[in-house]
Amino acid sequence: MKFYDRVQELEILHEIEALSNEYAQMTMIVGRRRVGKTTLLRKAFTKTPVLYFFIGRKNEILLCEEFVEEIETKLGETLGAFTSFAQLFKVLMQLSQRKNFTLIIDEFQEFKNINPSLFSDMQNIWDTYKEGSRINLAICGSIYSMMKQIFENSKEPLYGRATTKMQIRPFEINTLKEILADNHPNYTQEDLLAFYLITGGVAKYIEQLVIRKAFTKGKILQTVLSPGSYFLNEGKDVLIEEFGKDYNNYFSILSLIAASKTARGDIESTLNMPIGGYLDKLENEYNIIQRVRPFMAKEGSRNNKYRIVDNFLQFWFRFIYKYRSAVEIGNLEYIHQVVERDYETYSGYILEKYFRCKLAESKAYLDVQGYWDRKGENEIDIVAINDYEKQMLIGEVKRNKGRINLHILENKANEIVKRYPNYQIEYKGFSLEDM
Template sequence: MKFYNRETELEALSKMRDLSFKEHSQMTVLTGRRRIGKTSLILESCKGTDTVYLFVNRGNEAALCKSFAETIVREFDIFVPEETSFARLFTFLMELGERKKYNLIIDEFQEFFYINKVVYSQIQDIWDRYRKKTNVNLIISGSVYTLMNRIFKEYKEPLYGRADSLMKLSPFSTNVIKDILKDYKSDYSNDDLLALYTFTGGVPKYIELFMNQGATDIETMVDFMIRSESPFLSEGNILLIQEFGRKYGNYFSILTAIANGKNTIPEIEEALGDTSVTGHLKRLEEDYELIKKKRPIFAKEGTQTVRYEISDMFLRFWFRYFIKYNDLIESQNLPLLADIIKKDYPTYSGLTLEMYFRQKMMESHEFRNIGSWWEGKKSTEQNEIDIVGIYADDKRALVGEVKRQRKNFKPELFNAKVEAIRKKALFKYEIETKCLTLDDM
């Protein structure tokens, strides 16, 4: 798949490279979930300039340094001393920056935590001594969010404050997802687009896997995902077990409950056998950034009317189907799993369609606040509104109901809900109402 989008990120990386080469060395730290395209972005930004790319595999430090030395020799055709510690090799690379302007990429940087934690303080010392007299564009990348945050954002850590630029890569926007699908299927339907959004959330690697297989509609996407050799089946484990560590079971149970509609604390605790989950939810939200709170729009921070949702679209799907029906995966009854997903898709994609429209509204930059609205802890259909957007002028509000098909829209019921929110929350706003369907994507 060709390189798409990322103009803003490429411009930022280009500015850092120019500073590194014209003034002195700069350190950029790029984070983001696995498969989000960090390495592709970095390599694209370095095209046409001298570059050394080092990938940190967890293992023996001496063996890693030997591999790195071979990479440097291959790229620059220079003598590299045989080193068994990364600190000495990093010193050599910084000294090289006194006579050569180049990009130094260190990918999966958090893995040093398991190889040799002392490396971080060693790098800090070497960087502080050489950065002002060298021209190295140092780009550090990592996928384990909690560790990367700890390494660079906790003030007690040696590399705290050393990064000149901190970037977090996000999934593709809705418009980019459209562009990619159009390139591979010019006559795509909006249901094809919704399926691609539902299963990937805009994560580049997942989109690439589908496009390379010619999977451009709900049927072929599901069939590809549930093949016995499919990378999707174990993807959640690969993404999360390293983040959570040995206690991943509790987190998996909570995420599974949320993915299956248990989205309040009492519901989640009941699903886990009346186990207290407050601390786990706090860590999932603040440390791992895997879930987020939903409050009725305009509700105060401390309100008890809170629901939780999984913020990563792919993981939302993975926990809903691949964990819930893991027995079918283990028994290789994959055709049954495919059938379950396809039959449930109209209902499930109705929920993701709402998330699609919220994201599309956010990307438009027309709104200062976007959310939902409901009354009380136990919402009912009569007092819940899917989408409420407050325009930037703070004078107008958009109130929307989301349906896959317009024939399922009930105007009288919707108007009653609009009147309820008008009286209780939007009395000072001019209200615009919409029924948003597949046709509006």
């Protein structure tokens, strides 16, 4: 698949590479698995020799052997043997005093399983040799909680050492449209919605669909729900390592959120257990869910709902994990029938998210939210506000344009409009036709 977008990220990385010719740079890059971090880094650095170290779970001495071979091939240096990565990193920092090069360390958090003392060793070596060093060190990780702990916990040795921090996010909607147009110029709005519903802009999922030429709604769902599909175990593959031995509780919570039990009380009553700690970690450590308040609600309001941030994980918990017994006996046709039965309602929910994302990506608004009253009624799909220009857009989203009723929407919005008397209010309907 050809390389798409990432214009802003490439500009930042090019600038960092240029700076490294005079000053040592340490860039921490995070992003969910499969989002395209490694591909981006390999594409970004072109002015310096690039060393790429992937931290697999193997003996440290064997890792060093691989890395020495990479160094000798790329930099033309003869180094000998090493028994620890700390020794090798020290030599690289010394070498960078006379050579400008890039070192990418991928899945850096895995050192915690291989040799936890390495982080302290790296801190000492970095602090000792960074003056006069010309290294462009790019440290990349996909387990969000562990990378955050390593670099942002003030008690950890590498705290404060990164000169730049980047979070790589999924592709925006315009990029998804470009990819579809390149591969299937006659795509329909239904195709675009299915493409967004499954991939959410995650590069690896897009690549899987491109490889299989799955660009229509029918072919996309068939690809995801076919025997041996890449997608069937993907939720488990991505998250079990994050959650560890407690993963069953986390999976149960996420499954309920995906099934529209989005209030804490509803989840706790179903599971018959307190879940505050789990929700806090899912939101703040793992970055998997988002707590949303209705527009105008104050910080600390208990009128909250929870959403799964990632489109694919939302789909996986709603349909694949929930019906995992059917997966285990190979009855994927059963799941396919359930998806088709529920698709109109479920894709309508994703369509709301699509338009909220589209408005946010337009950069025309300070905030884009939804609204519901204290009773959970009078729901409004979109409230987008621009404080600078005193403008507000209040929107209703329906798959079928004929079901949009702006008069009802105006009545629902009375409480909001009263609070913003000096704002220009626009009421707007969004449907499949507007994608």
